[in-house]
Amino acid sequence: MKKSKTNATVLFFDLKGWYNQAQGRDAADIAADLDFFYGGVIEAAARHGGRVVKFMGDAGLLLFESPDNAVSFARDLGKKREAHVGIEHGEIVQGTFGRGELQWFDVIGEPVNQAAKNMQRAAKAEKNIVLGPSAWEALSAPDREDLACSEE
Numbered sequence: 197m198k199k200s201k202t203n204a205t206v207l208f209f210d211l212k213g214w215y216n217q218a219q220g221r222d223a224a225d226i227a228a229d230l231d232f233f234y235g236g237v238i239e240a241a242a243r244h245g246g247r248v249v250k251f252m253g254d255a256g257l258l259l260f261e262s263p264d265n266a267v268s269f270a271r272d273l274g275k276k277r278e279a280h281v282g283i284e285h286g287e288i289v290q291g292t293f294g295r296g297e298l299q300w301f302d303v304i305g306e307p308v309n310q311a312a313k314n315m316q317r318a319a320k321a322e323k324n325i326v327l328g329p330s331a332w333e334a335l336s337a338p339d340r341e342d343l344a345c346s347e348e
Contacts, residue, residue: 198291198292199289199290199291199292200289200290200291201287201288201289202287202288202290203285203286203287203288204259204260204261204285204286204288204290204303204307205259205260205261205262205263205265205266205283205284205285205307205331206257206258206259206260206266206283206284206285206288206303206307206308206310206311207246207257207258207259207260207266207269207270207281207282207283207311208255208256208257208258208281208282208283208311208312208314208315209255209256209258209270209273209279209280209281209282209315210254210255210279210280210315210319211254211255211277211278211279212277212278212279212280212319212324213278214253214254215254218254230251230253230254233277234248234251234256236276237251237256237258237273240269240272240273241258241260241269244260244265244266244268244269244272245260245261245262245265246258246259246260246261246265246266246269247259249301249302249303250300250302255315257303257308257311259288259290259303262285262334263283263285263327263330263331263332263334263335264334264335264339266283266331267283267325267327267331267335267339267343270283270324270325271325271342274324274325278324279324280315280316280318280319280324281314281315281318281324281325281326282310282311282312282313282314282315282316282317282318282325282326282327282328283311283314283325283326283327283328283331284306284307284308284310284311284314284327284328284330284331285307285328285330285331285334286305286306286307286310286328286330287305287306287307288303288304288305288307288308289303289304289305290302290303307328307330310328310346311328313346314326314327314328314346317344317346318344321344322344323342323343323344325342325343325344326343326344326345326346327343327344327345327346328345328346329345329346332345
């Protein structure tokens with residue numbers, strides 16, 4: 197797949213307390229729990245107009261058409277599992293990276309970096325969902341009620 201520029205909303209999430217919950221458990225049990233969880237995330241992302249780019253243990257990177265869709269997904273995720281969520285909107289490059297058997301779909305760009313930073317901020321903030329300025333501006337005031345905006 198060729199790489200292309202597009203505007204998208206990027207969402208990173210990381211489950212709260214996963215490390216402590218996994219300690220001392222059998223790796224096969226942890227893998228089965230994550231596999232079940234991943235299935236639910238994939239289905240929820242599709243319902244909200246998004247797609248999973250990748251999972252990294254108990255964390256994930258997703259793309260959405262709009263900040264509204266990403267926030268709706270994040271709120272649904274929060275009803276099932278407590279998670280730290282970072283969101284930002286803007287121009288990204290998406291496409292296939294790597295060569296031969298080691299090819300994968302990925303996204304790069306400032307909104308990706310900002311969403312990752314916002315996820316880290318959410319871990320320290322009172323609110324579980326932190327948006328970057330572009331995503332924040334795209335939402336109406338009532339939709340911002342339980343959210344936080346990063347300073348960047």
